[in-house]
Amino acid sequence: MADQRELLELLLEDARQSTADIARQTDRSEDEVESAIADLEAAGVVHGYQAVVDWANAEAEHVEAHVELNVELDRETKYDDIAGRIANHPEVETLRLVSGDYDFSAVVVGDSMRDVSGFVADQIAPIPEVTQTVTHFVMDTYKDRGVDFGDDRDDDRLSVSP
């Protein structure tokens, strides 16, 4: 399949749609789509498939915090080394190196605020290279990965029009 971007857009839009439907939308055979997806996975372009969840409407408790981390490097310790130590914790859902006032941006999840703050205090802050943490608890989510949680606009078009 020549157009990798088109396939990625289709998967980003709805990763649950069938290979057959993707094939129909891209004028490819199912086999071609199947192998193109396998290639994306093998090449580390696609790492997985997940649901976009609005936890506010779920029964389970879910707390999420965005944590800013400042770190101090030395000759032997690079960003990648510290990142590995942080990312290994299952509580860390996302970890990115960013530009600006701090070094790492982490998303930490847990069942309660106590869980999350305890995790940051007990597991992250004590890492020797970590010099500062700032924890921002998520209060409300309006949009996630392109999905607008408030967008339940009814189709108010005339059902048949010229």
Place this chain on the structure above:
Amino acid sequence: MKVADRVRETPPSGIRKFFELAEEADDVISLGVGEPDFSAPWAAREAAIDALERGRTSYTANRGRADLRRGIADHVARYGHDYDPDREVLVTAGASEAVDLAMRALVDPGDTVAVPQPSYISYGPTATFAGADVLPVPTRAAEEFELTERALREAGAADADALIFCYPNNPTGAVMDADALTPVAAFAREHDLTVLADEIYAALTYGGEHDSIATLPGMRERTVVIGGFSKAYAMTGLRLGYALAPPEAIEAMNRIHQYTMLSAPTTAQFAGLEAIRSCADAVEEMRDAYDRRRRYVLSRFREMGLDCFEAEGAFYVFPECPGDDEQFAEDLLTEEGVAVVPGSVFGEGGEGHLRVSYATGMDELREATARIERFLD
């Protein structure tokens, strides 16, 4: 009260019956909608809100705001057009007003307007309201609903005064590239036809760039190009379109426009200007989404054994259906709850076909095509 003859003699659109049937039924998925399912890009909506907040609620110049006319002239350069924003661009209340103005300004009572069919349902009545006679020119499935020199000749269009057509086409989704338009242009020049080119779907051309007949040799001086924001920018309800034509035609159209409309909606003009300035990416995304759905729907119909040519424009496909298309569409609606528009309401050549709009989300398209498949079994 007495109703004027030319109105009384114009039947209501055949679409109306299907609209009423669809409104009555429950759990209907409509593939009968002739407008985008997207909302206008947020930047354009925000510009409209901002204009309202700043109290910009007055008339504009009859021809439309100067910055919008300049924006339109720049925007259509992508199709090879070169129009003077001061003298050759008129901003209208939707492309429909531009069609009406062109008809009334350029066609005399008793003139003949050639209307290729199947086509958008308004051209014939608009010509009739201008006092003109309508000459239907059937196009054919075998020629993928392109307008040909032969079709014009056989229909007697050599004696017509004007020709109005729409490519990318509603209802068939057909497009015509420069090669296909060349013989039509030659015919128009040879027989001195004024051409009204409705290019409202120009931005929704798949697999190639849109070609305009006005850019062919000797055509600019006899062509009114009609465009608008409704389809490309998903702004149907804002009612904003435009006409591009030589100064004498724009002057004549503006004469009617200034007495009947004064100016296109001001709020919409602000939205339109912002749309041109900053919404190219949004248009591209919508276009890509339509294209994927187009391929999906074409594949599904072919899997069902319905003959369907490769429609490459607008957001319609036009498959053949077994038996009478009106009956088929009515049964499909009542038995399976899927609304489509029978091809015959769009005129000669449309019979035995269905207009299927894919301006609908993928989930609905999946369900609707599954229902059609079940209906056919």
